[in-house]
Amino acid sequence: MGAQQEHDTARHRFDVADAAPLLLDAHGIVKGWTRDAERLLDYGAQEAVGMTAAALLTAEDAGRLPALAQRCRADGGWAGLLTARRRGGRPVRVMARITAADDSDGSARWLVLLSEMAEAPGWDMSRRVLEQLVTRSPIGIAIVDTDLRCVWSNPALEQFGSAPAQRRLGLRFAEIQPGLDAEAIEAQMRHVLETGEAVVGYEHVGRVRSAPHRETAHTLSFTRIDDDRGNPMGLYYTVVDITERHRARQRLALLDRAGEYIGRSLDIRRTAQELADVAVPALADYITVDLLESVLRGAEPTSRVTLLRAGQQSVNEGVPEAVVEVGEVAAYRPGSPPLRCLAEGVPLREERLDPLAAEWATGIPGGRRATFMELGLHSVLVVPIRARGVTLGVATFFRRRRQEPFDEDDLNLAEDLVSRAAVCVDNAWRYTREREAALVLQRSLLPHRLSEQAAVEVTACYRPADELTGLGGDWYDLIPLSGARVALVVGEVPGHGIRAAAAMGRLRTAVRTLAALDLPPEEVLGHLDDLVARTAREEGVGPDPEDTDSAQGSGCVYVVYDPVDGQCTMAAAGHPAPAVIMPDGTVAFVDLPQGPSLGIGGPPFESVELALAEGSTLALHTDGLLARGQEWAVDAGRNRLRQALEESAASLEVRCRTVVDALAPARPHDDVALLMARTRLLGPDQVADWDVPADPARVAEARKTASRQLTEWGLEEFAFTTELVVSELVTNAIRHAVGPIRLRLIRERSLICEVFDSGDTAPHLRHPRTTDEGGRGLLLVSQFARRWGTRFVPEGKIIWAEQSLADPPD
Structure with missing residues (x-):
């Protein structure tokens, strides 16, 4: 850089504020010293006065003094960077400005202004540079005094919905932006003024004066401004608009919440309501979810279009906008947007609704009709609920409280939201269809429910055989007896198919009839054995059990538990003995004498009696739980069952299902039934x-x-x-x-x-x-x-x- 260019650049990059002055004579001898100079270079006035300027500089810069002196005499001054030496020889980089200061007697003197670069970053830039930096910055910047009143702001701040700079002067934040939470923002300002700790990246969401109907988001940073003595003079803050980033974050959060919240069950109506709950108020102020009536029944969609209100939600308590209640028919006029979307499978967006339209509905129960104006609705999105190429219903999103209409981003978000919900609705629909078919069969095989008893806490799990083998005749039952006692029964009818199911039903009815006589377990099985044998003789049972609905050859275990004294009596007919889980978690199998299968004939049945501690768990099961594939080995099966029962430590219901899941495949070769009863004692x-x-x-x-x-x-x-x-x-x-x-x-x-x-x-x-x-x-x-x-x-x-x-x- 040339000498003239260096001189010009330095002159434009120097400000005199806070500079340390000193005075030199024509020969470069120090004639005047100030406290600021003493603070900067650590020389006292008595010591410094009389020193040469060269003694205050490093050797390199001292060699430049003759040339600098010549330039000062020629130009009347100089400005640039020098390296001074503090007392003790430590160098310090300074910005120096030298200007003529002739004395009254005519002798030449030079005023030198020194400013330390390390303690005053930015002083090498001129005021004009700094002004351009703040005025042209796209970031909003403002300065407030200690009373939090605005004293300066840059033009960019107006882009964030603020008033012009001249109108902001002297105003507090609440007066400038009444739509924002001024109290929270000013609390941040006071914290910075009191502590001197800068606050960076403070996010705030609200409505600015220039856009009162639209929620905006900003990030603010606050820094205190101090004087020379470290006392706060005020603070400056910067503002950055992050509305788009905020909305994108909200969309992702909504989709994440939808993934966690929607579809937690396989109930169609609950899934539809979960969609409505998630969308309000994050996306809409009011939403309706209408599904085809056939879908709600778990049936195949038909050509007849009947929509039922499956879910709805509003920002207002009680959903006052609803003209159709959940479960009622949602009848729309032909050609209305919901029916068009349902037929075409294409979403629709209307930024502004016709205020006099009557929500497209017709035949509303009770005759209630209300226009969109009366309901306060002004913008709408209609999105078909489609999964696997099938339209299941339609979701309609309305805005009421928020004045900004739905935009294209809102429509994309609604489609993503409904798409995720549609998969859950479809899963629930398919499950409902399969469940309804399974329940019809299950009701004819097993108890509708196990009634609550004071004697035991009971649960059961039944898993039918696969479709190749066919449904078998495993069953279980809980029968209340006199004296607060209960009977626990598990049995198995040989064979598969509808004949085995019919035999099981007859056998279960007979057991309940005999149990009503309050007979001991061995007598119940004795009478049951006689009944099965007599029925087999009367029906002329052949050698193939698949050709008859006789219960001959069935197995059964009958247990009676008394909660008064904890006594348990049981007997078995060709059936595996129950397992007992002690309160400490150990598992043992009851040493139960095995009587012959029912209807076969043989020695009398025997029973055993044992005392059970409170909290013991009886596990009655069929032999399908002991088999692996088509193999059946008692010892190996018992070991697997013991391990499964010992490892399970959840609630009784979960424990029961866990054991079955651990020992039986999803589609076992034979039926599996497990009845678990945790004993109680009456106090x-x-x-x-x-x-x-x-x-x-x-x-x-x-x-x-x-x-x-x-x-x-x-x-x-x-x-x-x-x-x-x-x-x-x-x-x-x-x-x-x-x-x-x-x-x-x-x-x-x-x-x-x-x-x-x-x-x-x-x-x-x-x-x-x-x-x-x-x-x-x-x-x-x-x-x-x-x-x-x-x-x-x-x-x-x-x-x-x-x-x-x-x-x-x-």
């Missing part, structure tokens, strides 16, 4: 019993004792009926039985009254004539109790009566 506060002397005079005392117990249980409204039942049953035992008598009350889901005696004769219900003096006891009991009966135990019999706690007596 001491649920059971009360008393010995009753065989004295008619003690009947009154038994009534009073029972009444007091009901009062303790808070069941006073059952006192009258219970006293009557106790009186009749105890009186009957005293009159007709011998030996000890015992009264027991059990409170669980019902109130049970039991009277034990050592007799072996079962009472019979009589209908006495009006002239009879007795015989009305059991008749009264049958009238006041929900059910009653007799069961035999090894020591005698128990007569019981049960009252429903859900229906207090009048």
Whole structure:
């Protein structure tokens, strides 16, 4: 760079603010020293005055002094970069400006202004450069004082919806942009003023004055401005419009949320409502989802177009815009946009709706009709719900609260959203169609549901054989018994197909009938064996079980559990023994004597009795769970089942399905049934019993004792009926039985009254004539109790009566 060019450039790149001045005479000797010069070069005034200028510079720049002195005399001054030396010799890069300062006596003097470059970055640029930098910047910049009032702003700030610069002077942020959250922004400003910590990238969303109907997003950065002493003079902030980036981020977030939220179940209506819930308010203020009636039924689409409202949502509570409720027919006028989109499979966008149009609807239930103006709707998107080339319905998005109309980006977003939902709707539709067909068959094979019992927590899993083998006859059941006990049953009928299913239905009905007699498990299986054998003889069963619907050769395990004492009794007929999962998680198989398959004949059935700790789990299963493919090995199958039961630690229902999933393929060769029951024990506060002397005079005392117990249980409204039942049953035992008598009350889901005696004769219900003096006891009991009966135990019999706690007596 030439000398003249360097001089000109330096002159334009130097500002005098905050420079350290000093004075030189004509020979370059220091004649004047200032505190700023002392701060910069670390020489005191007494030491510095009299030094040569060369002594204040590095050797290299000191050699330039003769040439610089000549230029100063020729041009009247000079400006440029020099390297000075602080006291001790440490160099410091400075910007220097030398100008003539003639004394009054005419002697030549030179005023030197030094500014340290390291502490004042940017001072090598002229004010004109800095002004161009801030005025031409596309980034909005403003300066506010310590009262947060605007003192300067650049023109770019007007692009962000702000007022012109002259109108912003002296105003606070809330006065400049009332549509934004000024309180939150000014809180950031105060934080910067108080701490000096810059805030960078503060994002803010709101509505600017110039576009009050459109939400915009900006990122702001705040930096404090200090004076020479470090005191805050104010701050400057920059503004960058990130609206497009913000909207793109919102779209991605909405699609991500849709992927997580929509289709969480295989219920069509729920899936449609999930689409509506996701779209409001992120995309629309009101949305309707209408599906073909055939789709909702799980049937194939037909030529008849009947739309049902499957889901809708609004930003307003109660969805006041809706003229059709969910589940009702959504009838549209011919040629209306929803029907056109449904027929053509092409979306539609209307930026501005006809305010006098009546939502394209006709035949609205209740006769309600409302124009778009009355509903406050002004812009619409209509998107067909299509999956795998089939149109399933139509989704309609409206805007009401937000004044900006739907644009092309909104339509693309709506299509992506509906496309994702359409796959879920299609999956739900196909699942519904298959499920409805499967349920029809399942209802004829298995219990509709397993009723809740106080004795056990129970769940079951059934997996039919594959379509090549054909549906088999595996089944399970839960049967409530007297005394809060339950019977758990799992069985298997040989063969496959509809004949095996029919045999299973007959066998299950027979088991429930025998269970109602309160017989021990071995007797239930004995009677069942006789019934199957007799039926086989009567029907002339051939050698091929596939040619008959007989249950001959069936297997069955029958378990009775008593929650009062935790006793469990079971017997088996040609069926695998249950497994028991102890409360500590260990698994054992019951050593259960195996009786012959039903109807085959053989030795009598035997039962075993064991005590189960509360929280133990019984696992009753068919042999399909032990088989792998077509192989069947008891020991290997048991080991796999034990491992699966030990490894499962989830809830009982999940545990049941997990075990089946672990041991059986999706389409097993044979049916698989697993019934799991976790045992419970009735607490001491649920059971009360008393010995009753065989004295008619003690009947009154038994009534009073029972009444007091009901009062303790808070069941006073059952006192009258219970006293009557106790009186009749105890009186009957005293009159007709011998030996000890015992009264027991059990409170669980019902109130049970039991009277034990050592007799072996079962009472019979009589209908006495009006002239009879007795015989009305059991008749009264049958009238006041929900059910009653007799069961035999090894020591005698128990007569019981049960009252429903859900229906207090009048």
